[in-house]
Amino acid sequence: MMSRNKTFNIDDAIEQAMHVFRGKGYEGTSMQDLVDATGLSRSSIYETFGSKKDLYLVSLDRYEDQAHDLTSVLYGTGPAKELLLAFFDRLIVHNMPQSCLMVNASLEMCDHPEVNGRIKANVARNERAFYQLLTRAASNGELKGNPDLRALSQFLVNTMQGITVTAVTADRQALDNIVAIALHFLR
Amino acid sequence: MMSRNKTFNIDDAIEQAMHVFRGKGYEGTSMQDLVDATGLSRSSIYETFGSKKDLYLVSLDRYEDQAHDLTSVLYGTGPAKELLLAFFDRLIVHNMPQSCLMVNASLEMCDHPEVNGRIKANVARNERAFYQLLTRAASNGELKGNPDLRALSQFLVNTMQGITVTAVTADRQALDNIVAIALHFLR
DNA sequence: GTCTTTTCGGAACGATTGTTCCGCATCGTT
């Protein structure tokens, strides 16, 4: 016998919280920031999510969900080079205004086990996406030489993470230069 | 007619503060943390440095000074490949316990102009170090093809920054894989 | 030894932190 329903949309609240965390980091975000951004009252936030950290974890999960849209490009059809260029283009656009929440979390919250697990899951998923693409590319003869595909996947993830940091200070041209060189292993 | 000298060593205090900031970030570090780490009283810290942020900026400068020791490897003599491998080895060792203060600052404090300027200076210095090495390597015929050395320098800086993020979750083997692939442009 | 200037520990500042709690408003249920 429930009597009243929430007047706000939980998903919207998470979305707003995620943006704040992404922009200001965990420690840099205050509860007041979250109240302002979501439009909810403190009590509603605590009742719904439990704590600031819980809301942060939920925000990480939301971010991870949306990151799937980005990596989905890598599962497309066509030449590997085209797919990778499209992927990195989208990555750069995504990170030019403000950087990646996951990378942010890597540096700020790496010693919190719940956060660390999510980071590792994110990295592993990216690595798998690259690996899948590379095996296909290899069998199509799109790769120079006979590279270690697992190592190459790790290299591409590293390039990704570098770009989210580099994007803070560099201009678009520099980022494109970086991508072009990183993809030299392609025929 | 000065009457009394400081009983502490300012350089030591900066060193300790730098370690704290590196480990916990700017927002994550409290004044109490700095008091504990340096052994100074609050008043001494404020009298000597001005504010928490001022002490942070001084810590960044100290970090940058020490970073010179790392890049100095790139100015050595011998095959470019050896120098770069030695450089990345030292970079990895440096970043395995805890990540780079500059990269941390890039993500956490990028919108503070005084911080941003220092970050850009750090990136520019690294880029110059690579560029210098690459020009020498090019004239020695150590490079495959005829690459754009400026772009290649940017790529190496990006690889550096990626490694400081990747080092949080990856093991040593993965990092070595990444370096090996990143240096494929060498003959 | 006295004077004078600076250092520095620690108390205190107001502001803000994350969190809790209360009471009225709201709405599904009977």
Added chain:
DNA sequence: AACGATGCGGAACAATCGTTCCGAAAAGAC
């Protein structure tokens, strides 16, 4: 229509934040 449970705004919580201030201790200058 009355009940009863839930939602939620806002006041209040203790703790901690960065910062200031004051008084006693210290030490070079005379």
